[in-house]
Amino acid sequence: MQFTAPRGFRGTTANLGLKETGDDFAVVVSEVPCASAAVFTRSRFAGPSVTLSRRDTGAHRSRGMVVISRNANVATGAEGARNAEEVRRRVAGIAGVAPEELVIGSTGVIGRPYPMESIRAGLAALPLPLPEADFPAAAAAIMTTDTRAKHVSARCGDAVITGIAKGVGMIEPNMATLLTFFFTDAEVPAGELDAIFRRVVERTFNALSIDTDTSTSDTAAVFANGLAGPVDPAAFEEALYACALRLVRDIASDGEGASTLIEVRVTGARDTAQAKRAGKAVVNSPLVKTAVHGRDPNWGRVAMALGKLEDDEDIEPGAVRIAFGDDVLYPGGADEEQLKRTAGYLAGDEVVIAVDLGIGGGEFTVYGCDLTEGYVRLNADYTT
Amino acid sequence: MQFTAPRGFRGTTANLGLKETGDDFAVVVSEVPCASAAVFTRSRFAGPSVTLSRRDTGAHRSRGMVVISRNANVATGAEGARNAEEVRRRVAGIAGVAPEELVIGSTGVIGRPYPMESIRAGLAALPLPLPEADFPAAAAAIMTTDTRAKHVSARCGDAVITGIAKGVGMIEPNMATLLTFFFTDAEVPAGELDAIFRRVVERTFNALSIDTDTSTSDTAAVFANGLAGPVDPAAFEEALYACALRLVRDIASDGEGASTLIEVRVTGARDTAQAKRAGKAVVNSPLVKTAVHGRDPNWGRVAMALGKLEDDEDIEPGAVRIAFGDDVLYPGGADEEQLKRTAGYLAGDEVVIAVDLGIGGGEFTVYGCDLTEGYVRLNADYTT
Numbered sequence: 145m146q147f148t149a150p151r152g153f154r155g156t157t158a159n160l161g162l163k164e165t166g167d168d169f170a171v172v173v174s175e176v177p178c179a180s181a182a183v184f185t186r187s188r189f190a191g192p193s194v195t196l197s198r199r200d201t202g203a204h205r206s207r208g209m210v211v212i213s214r215n216a217n218v219a220t221g222a223e224g225a226r227n228a229e230e231v232r233r234r235v236a237g238i239a240g241v242a243p244e245e246l247v248i249g250s251t252g253v254i255g256r257p258y259p260m261e262s263i264r265a266g267l268a269a270l271p272l273p274l275p276e277a278d279f280p281a282a283a284a285a286i287m288t289t290d291t292r293a294k295h296v297s298a299r300c301g302d303a304v305i306t307g308i309a310k311g312v313g314m315i316e317p318n319m320a321t322l323l324t325f326f327f328t329d330a331e332v333p334a335g336e337l338d339a340i341f342r343r344v345v346e347r348t349f350n351a352l353s354i355d356t357d358t359s360t361s362d363t364a365a366v367f368a369n370g371l372a373g374p375v376d377p378a379a380f381e382e383a384l385y386a387c388a389l390r391l392v393r394d395i396a397s398d399g400e401g402a403s404t405l406i407e408v409r410v411t412g413a414r415d416t417a418q419a420k421r422a423g424k425a426v427v428n429s430p431l432v433k434t435a436v437h438g439r440d441p442n443w444g445r446v447a448m449a450l451g452k453l454e455d456d457e458d459i460e461p462g463a464v465r466i467a468f469g470d471d472v473l474y475p476g477g478a479d480e481e482q483l484k485r486t487a488g489y490l491a492g493d494e495v496v497i498a499v500d501l502g503i504g505g506g507e508f509t510v511y512g513c514d515l516t517e518g519y520v521r522l523n524a525d526y527t528t
Numbered sequence: 529m530q531f532t533a534p535r536g537f538r539g540t541t542a543n544l545g546l547k548e549t550g551d552d553f554a555v556v557v558s559e560v561p562c563a564s565a566a567v568f569t570r571s572r573f574a575g576p577s578v579t580l581s582r583r584d585t586g587a588h589r590s591r592g593m594v595v596i597s598r599n600a601n602v603a604t605g606a607e608g609a610r611n612a613e614e615v616r617r618r619v620a621g622i623a624g625v626a627p628e629e630l631v632i633g634s635t636g637v638i639g640r641p642y643p644m645e646s647i648r649a650g651l652a653a654l655p656l657p658l659p660e661a662d663f664p665a666a667a668a669a670i671m672t673t674d675t676r677a678k679h680v681s682a683r684c685g686d687a688v689i690t691g692i693a694k695g696v697g698m699i700e701p702n703m704a705t706l707l708t709f710f711f712t713d714a715e716v717p718a719g720e721l722d723a724i725f726r727r728v729v730e731r732t733f734n735a736l737s738i739d740t741d742t743s744t745s746d747t748a749a750v751f752a753n754g755l756a757g758p759v760d761p762a763a764f765e766e767a768l769y770a771c772a773l774r775l776v777r778d779i780a781s782d783g784e785g786a787s788t789l790i791e792v793r794v795t796g797a798r799d800t801a802q803a804k805r806a807g808k809a810v811v812n813s814p815l816v817k818t819a820v821h822g823r824d825p826n827w828g829r830v831a832m833a834l835g836k837l838e839d840d841e842d843i844e845p846g847a848v849r850i851a852f853g854d855d856v857l858y859p860g861g862a863d864e865e866q867l868k869r870t871a872g873y874l875a876g877d878e879v880v881i882a883v884d885l886g887i888g889g890g891e892f893t894v895y896g897c898d899l900t901e902g903y904v905r906l907n908a909d910y911t912t
Contacts, residue, residue: 188843189835219831219845219858254828255861360835430814431907438908444638447603451573451744459572461603474603477639517901523815524822 173208401518413506463502545646557592785902797890847886
């Protein structure tokens, strides 16, 4: 996908002293007012970036985002709250918008105050006025342990949608991924944008699980400045969904230590909720994740994971079908040749586990990744 | 703890061809009728061993157990059900008890039928009559990927309680651990035994989580043959609890690939259920588990894990206290010296994470282990 940018967004990136090398700060704002929508982590330990942004995005008039990377500013008490307000106010001044129009995001270590002197000095040196936004640079600036920047663009009539995201661990979003932002010059009324965004997030970021851990900082927002004029709402939703799904797949395959993207397609469920629950049980099972990593066509572990839905009394082992790729391994087991073929399939970059519960018409697909020694090593070493 | 056996239990162990070396079969039965109690996995994919045993233990007159190791006999269809019945019937004949008086347990690979010819031949060669039970040998025979046999004994007046257990992975028991059996010559009425056993299991095996995966085969049972006469119920419960806790701690520190036992003590909760939920959130977090493995005093990850209890709106970050061992790291953060001391503490075999929610008087302690490259390696290689 070629990288195309929506009109009317300005911004910059910088190193404010949080990362040893590379940018750790990004700001992107629209030149003109926007319609916006946003969703956030439901964590009880959400930090001031989330509480501040959640409060002010209710007006659906946010014009952009500012992100500090490598420090989550979580569990930092009253000082942390003051620092978040100050950073947002200063950046808003530079960008020529009201502080309430900025979504602030922060990601990284928990429990350590921002290095404010270094941040103030860095902000004072930003270029004025802000140049045209460089979305790939912004995507790179918001990375923490990501191994590659994640950005995507799609056209929708005359309009463009550009999305950036970061997130590799501590990811089982309940409302959003760690940090993801969408910018568009499409004109979409705020109420419609909010409804579309929530539907898209539910089918994409809320279908993603790397390691069952939910971040304290998850934030997702979309900013629509309307410079390209009105668009067909259905086409816009489709394009936004395509962008979000692409980012989700990028995130899953860049999961900490991950070598394989796992897609679990559940069909035949009583309803969507049950399909999602079943998919999450499978994609979150460490035994399923290690089996994929070991290229072991261990359908028994998928059955075990489904068995954990102990309150779903309509799940009957006799009605369930389990396939890896195109090979149905249960019921009936699999012969040696089939197992060998499936083991080969598991060696690929992407694995589809298909589960049919045999109950009704509910469907849901979830995304995750394998569990590797690399995940353990990275998280045993990534330090406070 | 010296190994002392309760009176009146006979049994034997053997290799029936499931393991390449070592015993894979164990039977232990009381010479006389027993009071009994049992709890089982709630998995929707429970196998015939569990369904058969669950049905027949309702009478509270089980006299002992038979275990086949290295094959779970799960997802094996009608043939699997027939095989379980046949094994139990043959062993009951050898032991001189009714089939309904035997709890049958099975653990290992899912989806493969028992090798019945080999099993029949092995059973035909067992010594008759069965000799006095050798509990350590039975504990060894029921092992799969366990690195050591787990057994324990305690006195209660004139009576003895002996427990055996196995289980290292696929363990977040909901009703029991993978397999655990307690034998006693104490005289305890069946109704009282059942109540005591359920209370003990709730505080021990149901407080254990290795990897969030719930087995299809979890079974826990206690057999009391009364040969030592009546005991004080409170003292009996205390002794049974001590035995069960010891086995739980053995299981946690022998968790697949584990190097550290993690004990999460939650206090100050609204009630016991909330305390348990909070403890499980912490002990199951892969980021907490890898932090302990990496000797990283990362209290921020504990806060993150608590934050996942998004529906517990009475959890306020400002009221929570988090300690590793005796060091309170939150609130207030920790200075370099304290972090260094805590890192040293995390290098030990056992780590206590203490969480005070600051709400009420509810308490619960859960047990787990760290997440290591060894877990990944073992489960990537352990094959269907």
